[in-house]
Amino acid sequence: MKKPCSKYSSEDINRFVDNELPRDRYHELARHLHHCSDCSLLIEQYESISIVFSDHADQQKLKIDPARLKQRFDRILQNSQKKSLKNAFGFFGRNIYLKLASITAILMISLFTFQGGLFDPAGPSAIVKSVDTEFASVMIIETQKEKHTIIWFSET
Amino acid sequence: MNKSETSAYIDEPDLVERLKKGQQWAFNVLVNKYQSRLLKVAYGITLDREDSLEVVQDVFVSVFKNIQNFRQDASLATWLRKITINHCLNWKRKWKRRFKWSHDSIESENDKNLFRENTKSNDPARLYEGKLFEENIMRAIKTLPEKTRLVLVLNAFEGLSYEEIAKTLNIKKGTVSSRLHIARKNLINSLDMND
Numbered sequence: 231m232k233k234p235c236s237k238y239s240s241e242d243i244n245r246f247v248d249n250e251l252p253r254d255r256y257h258e259l260a261r262h263l264h265h266c267s268d269c270s271l272l273i274e275q276y277e278s279i280s281i282v283f284s285d286h287a288d289q290q291k292l293k294i295d296p297a298r299l300k301q302r303f304d305r306i307l308q309n310s311q312k313k314s315l316k317n318a319f320g321f322f323g324r325n326i327y328l329k330l331a332s333i334t335a336i337l338m339i340s341l342f343t344f345q346g347g348l349f350d351p352a353g354p355s356a357i358v359k360s361v362d363t364e365f366a367s368v369m370i371i372e373t374q375k376e377k378h379t380i381i382w383f384s385e386t
Numbered sequence: 387m388n389k390s391e392t393s394a395y396i397d398e399p400d401l402v403e404r405l406k407k408g409q410q411w412a413f414n415v416l417v418n419k420y421q422s423r424l425l426k427v428a429y430g431i432t433l434d435r436e437d438s439l440e441v442v443q444d445v446f447v448s449v450f451k452n453i454q455n456f457r458q459d460a461s462l463a464t465w466l467r468k469i470t471i472n473h474c475l476n477w478k479r480k481w482k483r484r485f486k487w488s489h490d491s492i493e494s495e496n497d498k499n500l501f502r503e504n505t506k507s508n509d510p511a512r513l514y515e516g517k518l519f520e521e522n523i524m525r526a527i528k529t530l531p532e533k534t535r536l537v538l539v540l541n542a543f544e545g546l547s548y549e550e551i552a553k554t555l556n557i558k559k560g561t562v563s564s565r566l567h568i569a570r571k572n573l574i575n576s577l578d579m580n581d
Contacts, residue, residue, distance in 0.1 A: 247570075279573050285520075
């Protein structure tokens, strides 16, 4: 590598190329370049790196395929629509109170159904006939819903 | 005035507002406006045509998904640049894990383009010299550590100051200066070795 003269370091040249030297030092080096070929050459070399690298990247003429990108955008939109529908209606959306109320209602309905007290008709089944003697009592009962006959016997 | 005509006059806050509303047209404007710049940065980091195309496509998809998070503290270009850098670094790490990154893409794919720039000159000796110089520079750039090349890309392609680079990469200004210095010194040294 071409070395700069003893007055300036390659680090100074580096910062000069990027316009990052303090103002007075920058102008001092700029004046120095008029008569220092070593520093001038190093600056030229440093600058050429950026130019060649940048040109090389430009020459690639890269371009995104708009159809492919649109496809990906559309897919995201579809997914987000599905997601929002799921959020809106999936187990009554995001409302936690509604969810809790639903669970409570389901539990209560199950409990009453299991006990047979919520929808079944209230009150005893119908007594069709009842006979009481000294030794025993017999009762013929008919259930209200299914019309089953139950004979109930009891010794007195 | 049609939409493609108006896109030239749309200012950034308006564009961001439209993007946040999810207008597809605004995304087309965004892609047209920034793709070449981002592709160049991505290429500088990955040094691979296909990878840079994939990365920048991912960047736009990510912007499409996360535009609501853009707080406009910095410009859209700065935000996009940062996303591109992150995607490039993640992309590279991903492929490194899969042992793909060692492939040499410069000679194969890019040699086709090496002479393109020099078509301005008809002198075969100068053409050859230019091609050789570019080839050597690119080969040497490929050997630079990722962190060093990243700083060079932001300096050479984006023209960022040391302070801007430091802010973008979350490093000290002095680190930027020394990385650039090391990059240039190493590149010139490797050219000397090739002479």
